[in-house]
Amino acid sequence: MTRFYDKYVLVTGGAGFIGSNFLEYFVRKYPNYHFTCIDKLNYASQCSTASLSVLKGYPNFTFIKLDLSESFSELRQLLVEDFPINQITDIVNFAAESSVDKSFSDPLYFTRNNILVTQNLLECMRLLKQQNSQISVRLLHISTDEVYGDSDILNDEQGRLLPTNPYAATKASIDLIIHSYQCSYDLSVTIIRPNNIYGPHQYPDKIVPVTIERLTKGIKIPIHGIGSNKRRYLHVQDFLDALELIWQNDESINEIYNVGSDEEISNLSLVKLICHLYDRKLTKEQINDKVQFIPDRNYNDMKYSTTCGKIKSLGWKPRIKLVDGLSSLLVE
Numbered sequence: 001m002t003r004f005y006d007k008y009v010l011v012t013g014g015a016g017f018i019g020s021n022f023l024e025y026f027v028r029k030y031p032n033y034h035f036t037c038i039d040k041l042n043y044a045s046q047c048s049t050a051s052l053s054v055l056k057g058y059p060n061f062t063f064i065k066l067d068l069s070e071s072f073s074e075l076r077q078l079l080v081e082d083f084p085i086n087q088i089t090d091i092v093n094f095a096a097e098s099s100v101d102k103s104f105s106d107p108l109y110f111t112r113n114n115i116l117v118t119q120n121l122l123e124c125m126r127l128l129k130q131q132n133s134q135i136s137v138r139l140l141h142i143s144t145d146e147v148y149g150d151s152d153i154l155n156d157e158q159g160r161l162l163p164t165n166p167y168a169a170t171k172a173s174i175d176l177i178i179h180s181y182q183c184s185y186d187l188s189v190t191i192i193r194p195n196n197i198y199g200p201h202q203y204p205d206k207i208v209p210v211t212i213e214r215l216t217k218g219i220k221i222p223i224h225g226i227g228s229n230k231r232r233y234l235h236v237q238d239f240l241d242a243l244e245l246i247w248q249n250d251e252s253i254n255e256i257y258n259v260g261s262d263e264e265i266s267n268l269s270l271v272k273l274i275c276h277l278y279d280r281k282l283t284k285e286q287i288n289d290k291v292q293f294i295p296d297r298n299y300n301d302m303k304y305s306t307t308c309g310k311i312k313s314l315g316w317k318p319r320i321k322l323v324d325g326l327s328s329l330l331v332e
């Protein structure tokens with residue numbers, strides 16, 4: 001086996017918001033690693049086509065367009081049969097349908113996609129281990145704090161999983177399936193549960209990019225219900241720093257990490273803050289006039305309360321304040 005690189009990494013869902021930021025950062029930072037991105041290119045990927053086309057010029061980057069929920073045989077060929085050639089030992093899985101709103105209208109599609117994408121990866125890891133127990137492949141799986149559901153009680157990583165929407169239920173389900181593969185097949189998987197993440201290349205169906213897009217187009221900004229639901233927001237770079245720490249630390253194998261900020265804000269306050277940062281001359285009345293209250297979600301988690309002591313014990317803490325992260329996003 002000729003090894004041109006020190007590590008061969010598969011990044012699934014790497015054409016999405018977080019995945020594309022991950023690749024932009026790590027492909028350049030680790031020229032001694034080879035990164036293969038697999039993505040089906042859904043609606044969310046269109047925000048990162050420019051950055052991915054730049055990455056295609058890098059020798060340590062390969063892109064494969066593939067629907068991981070339907071192409072098990074191709075994935076098995078890449079990871080198992082061709083292991084001697086591709087030598088992929090690290091998998092970072094971002095791939096999922098990630099929109100809570102969309103999951104209300106097509107829950108079965110979310111179940112099929114989000115479960116099969118990840119279980120197909122687990123199956124390849126299982127078959128590879130069965131074929132050669134000396135090969136150790138590790139999966140870093142990106143879950144979400146939504147698996148804990150609506151909660152006033154502080155949840156650490158042992159918190160009960162009580163998802164309230166179809167998207168979150170698929171994420172909680174795959175976390176449980178991962179646990180079964182860790183127990184039954186001794187696979188090495190780390191689960192990471194971030195809170196809301198914002199930053200460049202995020203498709204405008206999430207509140208931060210929706211607000212920015214509507215502001216620039218002079219269209220009213222839709223607020224679900226009365227806007228009192230709260231979320232915590234972490235800049236994508238802070239998340240990547242946490243992910244890098246976890247990835248570099250072999251002690252993190254078979255651990256779960258909540259990764260989040262302490263900056264909790266209601267939806268209405270967030271939208272008003274973005275309007276203020278967009279144009280500090282706007283009066284309160286002018287900002288109020290930019291908002292349109294629309295019917296709420298079928299169920300809208302009021303807040304999430306996760307503790308992040310574990311990731312902080314690795315020396316991580318958020319560096320980018322929400323005001324600063326939003327301001328730089330508005331400039332971009």
Ligand SMILES: NC(=O)c1ccc[n+]([C@@H]2O[C@H](COP(=O)([O-])OP(=O)(O)OC[C@H]3O[C@@H](n4cnc5c(N)ncnc54)[C@H](O)[C@@H]3O)[C@@H](O)[C@H]2O)c1
Binds near residue numbers: 039
């Ligand atoms: N954005 C957030 O605030 C946030 C917070 C917590 C967790 N997460 C999780 O992080 C991950 C990435 O989120 P994101 O915001 O970047 O999502 P995104 O929707 O921007 O990107 C997801 C990517 O996965 C790809 N994908 C989905 N199904 C696929 C399949 N069957 N085969 C191949 N590719 C497929 C899509 O084409 C897309 O490019 C997701 O697993 C999501 O659940 C996101």
Ligand SMILES: C[C@H]1O[C@H](OP(=O)(O)OP(=O)(O)OC[C@H]2O[C@@H](n3ccc(=O)[nH]c3=O)[C@H](O)[C@@H]2O)[C@H](O)[C@@H](O)C1=O
Binds near residue numbers: 229300
């Ligand atoms: C951790 C998860 O974060 C994201 O899911 P979430 O539903 O919290 O993000 P959204 O940006 O879709 O919604 C946040 C909050 O704002 C409300 N809202 C959204 C869009 C809009 O146009 N108007 C709104 O009022 C919405 O009701 C929410 O209360 C992420 O998408 C997910 O993948 C996560 O895992």
